[in-house]
Amino acid sequence: MVSGAQLKMKCTTALVHAKGYLEHSVIR
Structure with missing residues (x-):
């Protein structure tokens, strides 16, 4: 399972x- 913190990161x-x-x- 992926934790909320990992997903947010x-x-x-x-x-x-x-x-x-x-x-x-945009610069180019």
Whole structure:
């Protein structure tokens, strides 16, 4: 079973990566 804390951490990490990816795309 995945704990709520692990799930939240994964979601937060995914959002951070997505945000960084979008920022790099916009810069280019």
